[in-house]
Amino acid sequence: MIHFNDVSKFYENNAALRNVTFSIEKGEMAFVTGPSGSGKSTLLKIIYFSEKPDQGSVNIAGWELSKLKESSIPFLRRNIGVVFQDFRLLDNRNVFDNVAMTLRIRGIDEEEVKDRVMDALKIVNLRHKSDSFPRMLSGGEQQRIVIARAIVGEPTILLADEPTGNLDADTAAGIARMFKDINAKGTTVFVATHNKELYRNTGRRILRLDSGNLAGEELS
Amino acid sequence: MYLLYSLRLAIQSLWREKWINVLSVLTIAAGLFMIALTFFGVYNIDLATKKLPERFSVMLYLNDGLQEQEIDGIVTALKKNSSIEMVRFISKNKAMEELRTVLKNADYVLEGIDENPLPASIEVKLKQALVSVSGVKNLASDFRKIKGIEEVEYGEQFLHSIYSIKTGANTISLLLIVIMSAGVIFVCYSTVKIVFYRRKDEIETFKLLGATRGFIRAPFVIEGGILGVGGGVTAMAGALVFNYFLLHKLAATMPVFKIIVFPSEIFVSLPLVGFMLGILGTLIALGRIRFY
Numbered sequence A: 001m002i003h004f005n006d007v008s009k010f011y012e013n014n015a016a017l018r019n020v021t022f023s024i025e026k027g028e029m030a031f032v033t034g035p036s037g038s039g040k041s042t043l044l045k046i047i048y049f050s051e052k053p054d055q056g057s058v059n060i061a062g063w064e065l066s067k068l069k070e071s072s073i074p075f076l077r078r079n080i081g082v083v084f085q086d087f088r089l090l091d092n093r094n095v096f097d098n099v100a101m102t103l104r105i106r107g108i109d110e111e112e113v114k115d116r117v118m119d120a121l122k123i124v125n126l127r128h129k130s131d132s133f134p135r136m137l138s139g140g141e142q143q144r145i146v147i148a149r150a151i152v153g154e155p156t157i158l159l160a161d162e163p164t165g166n167l168d169a170d171t172a173a174g175i176a177r178m179f180k181d182i183n184a185k186g187t188t189v190f191v192a193t194h195n196k197e198l199y200r201n202t203g204r205r206i207l208r209l210d211s212g213n214l215a216g217e218e219l220s
Numbered sequence B: 001m002y003l004l005y006s007l008r009l010a011i012q013s014l015w016r017e018k019w020i021n022v023l024s025v026l027t028i029a030a031g032l033f034m035i036a037l038t039f040f041g042v043y044n045i046d047l048a049t050k051k052l053p054e055r056f057s058v059m060l061y062l063n064d065g066l067q068e069q070e071i072d073g074i075v076t077a078l079k080k081n082s083s084i085e086m087v088r089f090i091s092k093n094k095a096m097e098e099l100r101t102v103l104k105n106a107d108y109v110l111e112g113i114d115e116n117p118l119p120a121s122i123e124v125k126l127k128q129a130l131v132s133v134s135g136v137k138n139l140a141s142d143f144r145k146i147k148g149i150e151e152v153e154y155g156e157q158f159l160h161s162i163y164s165i166k167t168g169a170n171t172i173s174l175l176l177i178v179i180m181s182a183g184v185i186f187v188c189y190s191t192v193k194i195v196f197y198r199r200k201d202e203i204e205t206f207k208l209l210g211a212t213r214g215f216i217r218a219p220f221v222i223e224g225g226i227l228g229v230g231g232g233v234t235a236m237a238g239a240l241v242f243n244y245f246l247l248h249k250l251a252a253t254m255p256v257f258k259i260i261v262f263p264s265e266i267f268v269s270l271p272l273v274g275f276m277l278g279i280l281g282t283l284i285a286l287g288r289i290r291f292y
Ligand SMILES: Nc1ncnc2c1ncn2[C@@H]1O[C@H](COP(=O)(O)OP(=O)(O)OP(=O)(O)O)[C@@H](O)[C@H]1O
Pocket: A011, A012, A015, A016, A034, A035, A036, A037, A038, A039, A040, A041, A042, A043, A085, A162
């Protein structure tokens, strides 16, 4: 589902990723970890077409990145749900509208939008907050709204960048369970985190990044 | 389709940035109103100059002592010419008679003149469509070649000045229209640029969620179109008021103004012109939408 072959990404003259090669299969759940600045976000950004690699080849869901027309990027992005590290919630819109954006962009009619948004909010246990605005929510609640927005479109790939950033252990465990359930339904899940609790004893693959190099791969 | 949602976004944006939008509608209206006035000017100059050549004729002065047959020959030849509307023969005596009626009581100046000094002539009226400087010039030189014609006279100077007024007015108004249109486009361009810039983060998020170029552009195009139409309708209202007060009221007191016409096509087309210029400005402002 996700294939990187000898991929490098440079910012100015610093390598954010250097000769990275790995694959994640369809239906797999995997993690990428490493210290701050090691390139985790950069790796995910390349997968959701937000950054272009400077070197190497990338294949996402059968699409060769180098052969991709720019105009087809929106349609590929619709197969990828992203939990952004910086949330990217729209603060002038309420929770419902934030989550609904994923579907409205696709021209889905309002009736269906309503049902699906409410379903997604139920999964993250925030149905009762649908009329609230992001600034009225706690960090953990905002995090779950972002997750709801990422899964409401039923993507084939779910990417999560530091999804438990500053959450307490219990809430983090709840989110870990959520990802497991989503993966159990067949969605490929790829999580970037330095929170060991998130992958401990899951039996999943962990990619370890260090200063942009893929330093190792292990099973937890 | 997402167009219904785009309309919602456009209306939201119009409301959120209402002061910028009101200002730009008024500016667009001012530009379009000037365009309408320019058209109005050109239209009336054109109308006025069209009426003038109706009285425009060419005089052909004949050689003295031509036989009646020869004159008839010339007249029939002229009548066959497709660019001629009317031919009238004026004999020497008739010319004298006309001169006397013109002079009226001052006909003592003609006393003592035994022999009629006036030449016989043929007055030729040209078909309107052909009355242009070069057209008349060509015809005049053709007439000069006809045997028996001594001299050809027409208001060359007069024609020249009418046509230079006309071309001058046309050039200036074309220039004005181009400048004003560019101004209207620029107003839409900068308004959309500002609104787009203020929503940059939101648009970036839309893109990451899978929005197409069409989805991103649509609300702005709708907004630009509404600004243009709004400006057009406002300008139309201005033009109607102008028409009513300046022309109707003025014409009532000074009938000279009755010949001035405000063509209704200008009113009707203002919103459409505004719409097109607005959308053009918007598209230029949006430019190419990138996903990387
Ligand atoms: N837009 C950018 N311009 C310049 N340098 C950048 C940019 N984005 C990232 N970098 C650099 O690339 C490196 C990798 O950044 P990245 O965000 O991928 O790290 P990360 O592993 O996600 O870190 P964290 O755990 O803190 O989120 C860092 O050194 C960072 O400073």
